[in-house]
Amino acid sequence: MAHDALSDGLIDLLRRNDPAMAALMEKERQRQETTIELIASENHVSPAVMHTMGSWLTNKYAEGYPGARYYGGCEFHDQIEDLARERAKKLFGCRFANVQPHSGAQANMAVFMAVLKAGETFSSLLLKDGGHLSHGMSLNFSGVYFKPVFYPLHYDLAHPESERIDYDAARKLVREHRPKVLMCGYSAYPRTIDFARFRSIADEVGALLVADVAHIAGLCASGVHPSPFPHAHIVTTTTHKTLRGPRGGLILTNDEDLARKIDKAVFPGVQGGPLMHVIASKAVAFGEALRPEFRTYCERVVANARALAAALIRRGFRITTGGTDNHLMLVDLRAKSADLTGADAEKWLEAAGLICNKNGIPNDPRPPRVCSGIRLGTPAVTTRSMGPEQMDAIAGLIDRVLSGGGQADVLASVRAGVKELCAQFAMPGMAAPVEV
Numbered sequence: 158m159a160h161d162a163l164s165d166g167l168i169d170l171l172r173r174n175d176p177a178m179a180a181l182m183e184k185e186r187q188r189q190e191t192t193i194e195l196i197a198s199e200n201h202v203s204p205a206v207m208h209t210m211g212s213w214l215t216n217k218y219a220e221g222y223p224g225a226r227y228y229g230g231c232e233f234h235d236q237i238e239d240l241a242r243e244r245a246k247k248l249f250g251c252r253f254a255n256v257q258p259h260s261g262a263q264a265n266m267a268v269f270m271a272v273l274k275a276g277e278t279f280s281s282l283l284l285k286d287g288g289h290l291s292h293g294m295s296l297n298f299s300g301v302y303f304k305p306v307f308y309p310l311h312y313d314l315a316h317p318e319s320e321r322i323d324y325d326a327a328r329k330l331v332r333e334h335r336p337k338v339l340m341c342g343y344s345a346y347p348r349t350i351d352f353a354r355f356r357s358i359a360d361e362v363g364a365l366l367v368a369d370v371a372h373i374a375g376l377c378a379s380g381v382h383p384s385p386f387p388h389a390h391i392v393t394t395t396t397h398k399t400l401r402g403p404r405g406g407l408i409l410t411n412d413e414d415l416a417r418k419i420d421k422a423v424f425p426g427v428q429g430g431p432l433m434h435v436i437a438s439k440a441v442a443f444g445e446a447l448r449p450e451f452r453t454y455c456e457r458v459v460a461n462a463r464a465l466a467a468a469l470i471r472r473g474f475r476i477t478t479g480g481t482d483n484h485l486m487l488v489d490l491r492a493k494s495a496d497l498t499g500a501d502a503e504k505w506l507e508a509a510g511l512i513c514n515k516n517g518i519p520n521d522p523r524p525p526r527v528c529s530g531i532r533l534g535t536p537a538v539t540t541r542s543m544g545p546e547q548m549d550a551i552a553g554l555i556d557r558v559l560s561g562g563g564q565a566d567v568l569a570s571v572r573a574g575v576k577e578l579c580a581q582f583a584m585p586g587m588a589a590p591v592e593v
């Protein structure tokens with residue numbers, strides 16, 4: 158399979174300089190090309206985003222911010238970071254952007270450092286309900302150094318809002334515990350987030366509303382999911398999920414005082430030198446996301462998620478909350494077979510070339526390493542130009558694997574079907590799709 162010239166050039170270079178690494182990288186490229194990526198937090202970046210990261214910009218230290226660095230030689234790095242900041246602000250419609258966080262967790266860490274003191278209380282959703290490690294998990298900095306109080310979902314399957322955020326319970330909890338920060342935004346929640354409602358809850362106790370939109374950032378930026386602004390005081394995100402940029406983090410706000418505190422918390426608070434090659438790549442990705450075709454992409458991501466959820470429901474699977482409003486869904490495998498676990502499903506699907514992650518479902522009776530669900534997302538398959546027809550085909554392949562109980566002949570036959578589908582829908586940077 159032919160690839161963009163820079164990728165092929167890199168492999169040629171490594172074959173001469175580091176054959177062991179060349180071989181591993183070629184294997185990983187082939188794995189990505191010949192499997193269907195359904196991990197909701199992953200995507201395939203454009204060659205421009207990818208190769209900007211692999212550039213001479215990695216050579217430079219640029220501690221500080223544009224116009225106030227601690228190293229010489231930063232003239233063009235100042236302009237690169239300014240370009241990234243300006244594009245981020247335009248994309249999300251806000252006044253201040255910090256593009257330096259190395260990851261979403263570090264963006265959250267900087268926000269905690271900017272607005273909370275150790276031991277202070279904040280409110281968020283539990284990891285097992287769809288939250289995130291950095292939203293108060295007991296082993297994470299957020300749970301070790303701060304005091305989380307968790308608001309619940311509706312857990313009663315007979316309730317019309319079952320498995321969705323229980324906003325009334327969140328209000329009650331916030332009134333009782335008076336947290337300094339109220340967090341919303343999740344890593345396994347398939348429904349629209351009501352940012353205005355969360356802001357009204359935060360305002361009752363003078364809390365800051367922090368929206369971590371890492372998963373839905375692309376959808377928010379393109380207007381396919383409502384924007385966290387003007388409701389959230391602070392917005393954090395990663396740049397590599399639906400936003401389809403390089404692996405990294407970003408913090409946004411409209412408040413000048415908060416912006417100052419956030420800048421200080423990122424550097425020198427929790428980070429040293431910024432990754433300028435990644436910041437440049439963020440700028441390229443933001444530029445791509447500002448184009449009208451990015452909105453079309455995000456609309457197709459959501460349409461594909463709905464099509465995949467509906468196709469799985471038709472085949473006897475239960476999707477938590479009954480469907481999805483965004484790019485992801487949680488499949489409760491017990492409706493298909495009481496014995497089926499998320500761990501087995503992930504393993505069998507991977508063997509068949511369908512890549513996803515096991516995920517607990519709300520009120521899951523099994524421990525997290527086993528669990529009863531899988532999380533599926535459509536950002537990557539949509540980047541490969543797949544549509545609703547392919548979502549139906551993928552649901553059929555998933556059903557064959559999971560109904561086959563991991564049988565080797567079924568896995569081999571589905572693997573062949575997956576390869577056939579992948580050959581028709583190229584990853585960015587691959588040669589044009591080939592007819593099979």
Ligand code: DSN
Nearest residue numbers: 198261289344345371
């Ligand atoms: N680990 C990411 C996810 O898969 O959702 C969140 O950071």
